[in-house]
């Protein structure tokens with residue numbers, strides 16, 4: 001995988017000598033008063049960039065779709081009066097033109113836009129060689145290649161103050177999150193591109209106030225480079241995303257309460273850590289070998305089914321296996337959702353292995 005050509009986050013000029021980068025502000029710019037009051041109340045050493053949506057992508061027509069150009073003047077006022085840098089979402093070439101005209105510092109690409117290669121290409125071309133910061137949210141669907149592709153389009157066009165925003169993934173299943181974090185996806189992005197800063201947006205992952213803090217802590221535990229926290233001077237009255245926005249005072253105290261894990265283990269701790277890692281590596285090797293044995297048995301079952309002309313899927317049997325394993329997993333301190341996902345993946349592989357056996361010569 002080729003490395004991105006990226007200027008390190010500490011040199012983006014956003015005024016954050018210390019990581020993580022703090023981005024906060026309302027989902028939408030609604031009125032000049034709301035924008036100014038929220039900004040004034042957000043001034044704090046841990047907040048560096050003031051966010052506000054000026055053009056809002058809404059699920060259904062008729063909802064509030066943003067104030068547009070007028071609100072960019074309010075963002076300019078925010079920067080003059082508070083010293084905060086500013087950021088907004090851009091979704092087409094005209095948005096970019098206006099954001100640049102009003103000298104917005106950070107432009108981010110929203111989740112719906114990242115999923116469209118045509119739009120990403122158009123945006124990359126109008127942003128060619130910009131020295132603005134450009135952040136790309138993950139697409140709504142859990143497709144890492146699509147996210148990476150959007151980042152590549154921008155980087156190839158010379159956007160070098162480039163970062164990603166993890167905002168969770170939309171799912172049909174009801175979960176406690178508005179958008180399921182699926183941490184393994186940003187973790188894989190980091191593995192492929194350690195040079196790329198990743199910011200977490202706990203607000204769109206959570207969808208409710210109570211989860212914003214634990215999701216933020218998880219992001220910092222994973223060594224993300226910053227947080228984008230939706231904040232409103234009167235959250236309950238917000239014109240969009242009311243249930244997930246925090247009061248400015250809460251956002252500020254939260255950034256103080258979060259535990260920063262930037263150290264590295266030394267001395268006795270380092271020895272202990274390496275012993276524990278060794279243990280994990282051994283357990284992982286056992287897991288692989290047990291799964292391989294399980295698949296061997298599954299192929300054997302496939303042969304029996306083939307010889308008796310039975311279909312592969314016996315859904316009542318699968319229900320039993322899944323139900324039993326989830327119950328046992330929960331009893332042993334794991335989340336039912338996790339055990340279900342693991343077993344669904346194992347079952348899928350079993351079916352594929354049995355299917356391969358079915359088509360072997362008898």
Ligand code: PEP
Pocket residue numbers: 027053057109110111112137167204
């Ligand atoms: C937002 O940041 O307000 C927004 C619309 O986010 P997303 O693109 O992640 O849905």
Ligand code: MN
Pocket residue numbers: 027028230240241
């Ligand atoms: Mn929002």
